[in-house]
Amino acid sequence: MKHFSIVLITYIIFILLFTIFSFTFFNTDIVNFPFLQFSVFSNRLLVGGTYTLFILLFIGYFVYFLNFFSVKKNSRRVPFIKVVAISSLLVFSFPGMLSYDIFNYIASAKVTFFYKENPYVIMPIAFSGEPLLTFMHAANKTALYGPSWILLTYIPHALGLGYFFLTLYMFKLYVFVFYLLTVLLLYRMTKDIFRVGLFALCPLVLIETFVSGHNDIVMMFFAVMSFFMLEKKQIAPAILFLTISILIKFATMFLLPVFLLVVFKIITGKMISWKKMYLYSMTSMLCIFLLSSFREEIYPWYAIWFLVFLPLVEISKRIKVIVFIFTFSLLFRYVPYIVTLNHFGLTPYLKMIVTFIPVLIVISYYYSKRLWQKVF
Amino acid sequence: MKRKLLIALIIFGILYILPLKALAQSTYVLPYPSVMPGNKFYLLERVAEEILQYWYFGDFAKFTYHLSYADKYLVESKILFEYGQYALAVKSLERSNMYFIRLESDLDEAATHGKDISEKSIQLTSAKDKHKEILEEIVSEVPVEVLWTEENKPQQLLKLHHLLDKSIMLRV
Numbered sequence: 001m002k003h004f005s006i007v008l009i010t011y012i013i014f015i016l017l018f019t020i021f022s023f024t025f026f027n028t029d030i031v032n033f034p035f036l037q038f039s040v041f042s043n044r045l046l047v048g049g050t051y052t053l054f055i056l057l058f059i060g061y062f063v064y065f066l067n068f069f070s071v072k073k074n075s076r077r078v079p080f081i082k083v084v085a086i087s088s089l090l091v092f093s094f095p096g097m098l099s100y101d102i103f104n105y106i107a108s109a110k111v112t113f114f115y116k117e118n119p120y121v122i123m124p125i126a127f128s129g130e131p132l133l134t135f136m137h138a139a140n141k142t143a144l145y146g147p148s149w150i151l152l153t154y155i156p157h158a159l160g161l162g163y164f165f166l167t168l169y170m171f172k173l174y175v176f177v178f179y180l181l182t183v184l185l186l187y188r189m190t191k192d193i194f195r196v197g198l199f200a201l202c203p204l205v206l207i208e209t210f211v212s213g214h215n216d217i218v219m220m221f222f223a224v225m226s227f228f229m230l231e232k233k234q235i236a237p238a239i240l241f242l243t244i245s246i247l248i249k250f251a252t253m254f255l256l257p258v259f260l261l262v263v264f265k266i267i268t269g270k271m272i273s274w275k276k277m278y279l280y281s282m283t284s285m286l287c288i289f290l291l292s293s294f295r296e297e298i299y300p301w302y303a304i305w306f307l308v309f310l311p312l313v314e315i316s317k318r319i320k321v322i323v324f325i326f327t328f329s330l331l332f333r334y335v336p337y338i339v340t341l342n343h344f345g346l347t348p349y350l351k352m353i354v355t356f357i358p359v360l361i362v363i364s365y366y367y368s369k370r371l372w373q374k375v376f
Numbered sequence: 377m378k379r380k381l382l383i384a385l386i387i388f389g390i391l392y393i394l395p396l397k398a399l400a401q402s403t404y405v406l407p408y409p410s411v412m413p414g415n416k417f418y419l420l421e422r423v424a425e426e427i428l429q430y431w432y433f434g435d436f437a438k439f440t441y442h443l444s445y446a447d448k449y450l451v452e453s454k455i456l457f458e459y460g461q462y463a464l465a466v467k468s469l470e471r472s473n474m475y476f477i478r479l480e481s482d483l484d485e486a487a488t489h490g491k492d493i494s495e496k497s498i499q500l501t502s503a504k505d506k507h508k509e510i511l512e513e514i515v516s517e518v519p520v521e522v523l524w525t526e527e528n529k530p531q532q533l534l535k536l537h538h539l540l541d542k543s544i545m546l547r548v
Contacts, residue, residue, distance in 0.1 A: 117434030
């Protein structure tokens, strides 16, 4: 435990440094702060290298914490809460570090609740002089999310009281609350800190939720909640929660076959193997995750869709390692853009290499090891 | 030589004095014609039109809705005039007018709510120019009035130029 306390102290420093580092991605063309002279826009290689180092350290901490929580004799609940609490400091990081989606959320909410216009008809760009337009990368698009999300964003919009920076951090806190609810729900369903930690402490989940403030955790909270309701044999609330989830981002439509299968089994009184159902759910969300590359590209935060089921399934350690190697490589997917500041040219190819080569290496290693054991 | 110069001057003078009308080509783009009256889906479109007015909430959304239907019915009336379906054309034009007159008030409301209407005002001006262009084309192609006869219905006198002139005035 003493060892753990020392690591926690270093973890606090690491998280604070990462939070400060996130501000090097702030576009100094918009606002010029003196310390932001060291920014990604003027020192791409250095910032790219520093980002890589931070991710490697993040992975190191993740492996350490998982190892700690895997030892059953260790008192786990309080240390887990401490790790989550420290990680939550990332909420204060610059949300535009890796993605500008949070500004789209704020803009859609403002179009709906401040300007009182239909966000599916009127684009934010229609409001010339709107300060949010400076930060948006999709000002010329109507709302990209479902009506559930638009309605849910009323709360952080209202709490922001019309002030931009307050609204920005209200949105981040709002997503953080859904992260906490998801973690609590997963703990309620598994009663196992280690299993919950597989998801809750995953660097990809922490970065994409606390730093970028993506709404995928909100969507998946409602999806998992719907299955939790089915476990309690409460079909109507389950349908409601799944509907809310689908109407956030539509991806959880891919859970419908599993959901309907479970409902059928409940109605007909058949035995349900929940581990199997969650495995089917995880596989469904993995499929839609991979298919998303045909629509635009694979976005790292989409991995939350299948990762949330990881605590609920029984899979071999090898598969878990492959899944985590994949999520780590998704975080490195940002590096080519950070270094080139260009989405075209070599960048898409570098992204593909960074995303899939590590996974292929690990799969090849396991396969060749198995082959070796069989032959010799 | 002097004679040729004199002829050139006279021609130039005539061209300069005579008010030759050059139709300005507006860059505003009207929609393609959609389902026309008589089609089995026309009623469905009209039902959708009624429902959609609730979807288009908000000042700018209402403006978009009213403008899109003003355009749609103008195109519809133009096609119907070309096909000599004057009674239906008159109805479509009246619908277009009904939507068009709401546009100014939509923008006025948006302005009272503190929204910047400059871009929408430019869009409205372009729409007015385009509508006038189309209506003036129609005026030159249709009779002044028509005694319209339909089966099992009383005859009606359709004062086409009167309606078209009124429609043009709405768009000034």
